[in-house]
Amino acid sequence: MKRIKCCTYYFIFFASFLFSCKEVPKQEPVKLKDNSSFEQKINALLQQMTLEEKIGQMNQYNGFWEITGPVPKNGDAKKKYDHLRKGLVGAVLNVKGVKNVRKLQEIAVKETRLGIPLLFGFDVIHGHKTLFPIPLGEAASWDLSIIENSARIAAIEASAVGINWTFAPMVDISRDARWGRCMEGAGEDTYLGSKIGVARIKGFQGTDLSANNTIAATAKHFAGYGFAEAGRDYNTVDIGTSTLYNIILPTFKAAVESGVKTVMNSFNVVNGIPATGNKFLQRDVLKESWKFNGFVVSDWGSGLEMIDHGFAKDLKQVAEISVNAGSDMDMESYAYVAHLKGLVETGKVDIKIIDDAVRRILRVKFELGLFDDPYRYCDEKREKDLIYNPTHIAAALDVAKKSIVLLKNENQFLPLIKTQNKIAVIGPLGADKNSPLGSWRIGSDDSTAISVVEGLEKYSNNITYAKGAELVIGKTDFINEVKINETDTTGFYEAIQLAKNSEVVIMVLGEHGFQSGEGRSRSKLDLPGLQQQLLEEVYKVNKKIVLVVMSGRPLILTWADKNIPAIVQTWQLGTQSGHAIAQVLFGDYNPSGKLPMTFPRSVGQLPIYYNTYNTGRPGPKTEVFWSHYGDESNEPLYPFGYGLSYSTFSYTNLKINDADQTAIKVTVTVKNTSKVDGEEVAQLYIRDKIASTVRPIKELKGFNKLLLKAGEQKQLEFILKPAELGFYTNEGKFVLEPGEFDIMVGTNSTTGLKGSFTLK
Numbered sequence: 133m134k135r136i137k138c139c140t141y142y143f144i145f146f147a148s149f150l151f152s153c154k155e156v157p158k159q160e161p162v163k164l165k166d167n168s169s170f171e172q173k174i175n176a177l178l179q180q181m182t183l184e185e186k187i188g189q190m191n192q193y194n195g196f197w198e199i200t201g202p203v204p205k206n207g208d209a210k211k212k213y214d215h216l217r218k219g220l221v222g223a224v225l226n227v228k229g230v231k232n233v234r235k236l237q238e239i240a241v242k243e244t245r246l247g248i249p250l251l252f253g254f255d256v257i258h259g260h261k262t263l264f265p266i267p268l269g270e271a272a273s274w275d276l277s278i279i280e281n282s283a284r285i286a287a288i289e290a291s292a293v294g295i296n297w298t299f300a301p302m303v304d305i306s307r308d309a310r311w312g313r314c315m316e317g318a319g320e321d322t323y324l325g326s327k328i329g330v331a332r333i334k335g336f337q338g339t340d341l342s343a344n345n346t347i348a349a350t351a352k353h354f355a356g357y358g359f360a361e362a363g364r365d366y367n368t369v370d371i372g373t374s375t376l377y378n379i380i381l382p383t384f385k386a387a388v389e390s391g392v393k394t395v396m397n398s399f400n401v402v403n404g405i406p407a408t409g410n411k412f413l414q415r416d417v418l419k420e421s422w423k424f425n426g427f428v429v430s431d432w433g434s435g436l437e438m439i440d441h442g443f444a445k446d447l448k449q450v451a452e453i454s455v456n457a458g459s460d461m462d463m464e465s466y467a468y469v470a471h472l473k474g475l476v477e478t479g480k481v482d483i484k485i486i487d488d489a490v491r492r493i494l495r496v497k498f499e500l501g502l503f504d505d506p507y508r509y510c511d512e513k514r515e516k517d518l519i520y521n522p523t524h525i526a527a528a529l530d531v532a533k534k535s536i537v538l539l540k541n542e543n544q545f546l547p548l549i550k551t552q553n554k555i556a557v558i559g560p561l562g563a564d565k566n567s568p569l570g571s572w573r574i575g576s577d578d579s580t581a582i583s584v585v586e587g588l589e590k591y592s593n594n595i596t597y598a599k600g601a602e603l604v605i606g607k608t609d610f611i612n613e614v615k616i617n618e619t620d621t622t623g624f625y626e627a628i629q630l631a632k633n634s635e636v637v638i639m640v641l642g643e644h645g646f647q648s649g650e651g652r653s654r655s656k657l658d659l660p661g662l663q664q665q666l667l668e669e670v671y672k673v674n675k676k677i678v679l680v681v682m683s684g685r686p687l688i689l690t691w692a693d694k695n696i697p698a699i700v701q702t703w704q705l706g707t708q709s710g711h712a713i714a715q716v717l718f719g720d721y722n723p724s725g726k727l728p729m730t731f732p733r734s735v736g737q738l739p740i741y742y743n744t745y746n747t748g749r750p751g752p753k754t755e756v757f758w759s760h761y762g763d764e765s766n767e768p769l770y771p772f773g774y775g776l777s778y779s780t781f782s783y784t785n786l787k788i789n790d791a792d793q794t795a796i797k798v799t800v801t802v803k804n805t806s807k808v809d810g811e812e813v814a815q816l817y818i819r820d821k822i823a824s825t826v827r828p829i830k831e832l833k834g835f836n837k838l839l840l841k842a843g844e845q846k847q848l849e850f851i852l853k854p855a856e857l858g859f860y861t862n863e864g865k866f867v868l869e870p871g872e873f874d875i876m877v878g879t880n881s882t883t884g885l886k887g888s889f890t891l892k
Contacts, residue, residue, distance in 0.1 A: 283335025
């Protein structure tokens with residue numbers, strides 16, 4: 133087959149080409165001036181495309197053979213390869229490495245009739261090779277600048293291996309720690325989640341999407357995925373419209389307004405309609421109301437799953453429902469490539485819908501600069517120089533330190549003194565170099581994390597380690613269930629003896645990195661396996677314990693909170709995990725993290741979140757008839773926004789100036805009242821006391837992270853505009869209603885100065 137060149141100046145379309153048993157007529161070249169707009173170029177290209185080629189752009193396949201090896205001769209891989217050569221593939225995923233990407237891109241550009249380049253998608257979630265903390269952990273930093281920078285570095289490394297599109301950030305709000313994918317988002321709050329989502333999008337996409345170190349971002353999962361019933365992944369979502377408009381959709385709207393290029397729909401149903409086939413979400417809200425001009429991609433096989441939902445009878449109906457609902461690109465369902473042509477020809481799908489979808493996909497490819505240079509992401513020198521670059525490693529350490537949350541520090545047990553003798557490190561995660569990398573790190577290398585033991589050894593020669601017990605049984609990986617050790621206590625004796633003979637014990641416990649993530653829901657949130665038993669046995673012989681908790685979600689730490697003097701929540705911190713933890717434990721970094729999710733006292737409280745409604749019987753009351761548990765407190769163990777420091781801070785002089793009703797000014801003085809420099813996250817919450825729709829008891833509407841030297845004080849200013857004071861009605865209309873508002877400014881969602889003002 134003759135090869136076709138595609139460039140900025142012109143597209144050459146020509147020559148006989150066997151395509152679906154038809155011969156495509158020879159085309160005259162369409163000449164385009166260099167300064168032609170993308171839209172002119174897209175329109176010209178659409179005029180030359182056959183229906184099959186248009187549908188091909190709407191089809192995405194997973195990497196389907198050893199790309200630098202022989203061409204597949206049969207099976208599914210052969211079918212996909214043939215589709216690629218015929219221009220029936222618009223994007224691929226899970227292909228990485230410059231040589232592999234170039235090989236596929238050359239087939240698309242040189243061997244297909246029109247030479248339209250491919251998109252290369254990949255799950256770049258919290259770094260690519262150099263790994264940052266899992267997104268939930270990173271959200272605990274409440275530091276938008278470092279979050280944006282971590283996404284920027286992830287984009288630099290991913291683009292260096294040929295990737296130009298990431299399926300991130302996940303902007304789903306989740307209130308249920310049982311849901312494994314809460315590790316992939318920013319927590320339970322819409323305001324914080326929106327700010328973090330926008331920061332990540334800016335990091336991935338940069339200021340010039342056509343640069344070779346930026347990648348297109350994806351806001352996912354549209355919508356409601358984080359509200360899966362009982363926290364069980366892929367489960368039904370059943371929510372009211374107030375929750376939909378005020379809690380779930382605003383993070384996506386913020387993503388669209390920030391210029392996100394793609395949106396991924398979700399696996400779940402919303403109001404009885406699967407998201408992939410939900411016209412209300414994808415067309416009415418996203419494309420028409422919000423004017424989103426990127427494209428919608430399905431989640432993996434989510435179109436096909438509509439058959440299991442009982443919403444479509446077969447793959448043909450899947451294609452009809454999905455495309456009419458607004459799902460532009462089909463990921464691994466095979467529905468579009470198999471059935472869209474016939475659906476258009478029989479009038480069940482309007483060709484205008486096809487053209488709209490293809491236009492959206494081509495627009496992103498033009499914006500990425502792929503038509504100008506399809507191989508702009510295929511530079512082997514960049515691949516060699518940028519992977520695990522020292523500046524990236526340093527940034528990963530900085531983010532990891534700032535993501536750690538100090539949960540308890542009784543009698544200033546921490547930081548440890550650097551001359552401390554006989555330090556025991558006990559726990560199955562203490563020397564682990566793999567688990568701290570967390571879930572969703574498919575582009576990175578196993579066992580590349582700095583372990584806690586390695587990090588501590590930089591500070592002391594008196595570190596002795598005992599595992600205590602295995603956490604998992606057998607090999608762990610991204611695909612299979614993690615098998616937890618529930619019976620083998622072989623290592624207990626060694627750990628207990630070590631604890632007896634040590635001055636301080638650092639217990640490193642928690643979840644394995646693959647116990648959270650997609651498909652990894654848990655009904656119990658205690659320390660998995662034998663770890664709680666190990667902790668209690670060690671406590672019997674030595675009560676001077678620092679508990680380091682590694683997890684991808686909030687765990688139940690009620691016993692530890694009652695008994696252990698110091699507790700540090702470290703999440704899964706990525707490549708520089710051990711160094712970050714050691715710097716916090718020994719005081720070279722003063723912890724500043726704040727919780728982005730509420731920590732429950734028991735699983736029975738779930739879902740638990742700070743911005744709840746008051747109910748008609750809030751209590752407490754002396755009689756039984758009020759909203760409460762008979763066997764548990766209503767209050768969380770650790771509230772949203774909570775996190776201690778080695779410094780102490782005071783809040784004074786709260787003032788509210790409502791002279792300008794369009795911009796309410798709130799000022800407060802924050803002082804570091806300790807002898808230690810530290811960072812504080814000042815948080816502002818509001819309550820709309822009386823409204824046409826019941827409003828939460830408090831809502832985060834501002835925060836400011838600031839460094840205060842010992843004894844230093846600063847005045848902070850918050851501005852509340854209509855966007856912060858209004859809300860959405862049950863019909864989706866944004867309203868700003870007059871009335872009285874309460875204000876609270878403080879160190880977390882339960883503690884602070886209070887005031888009020890009236891909106892007229």
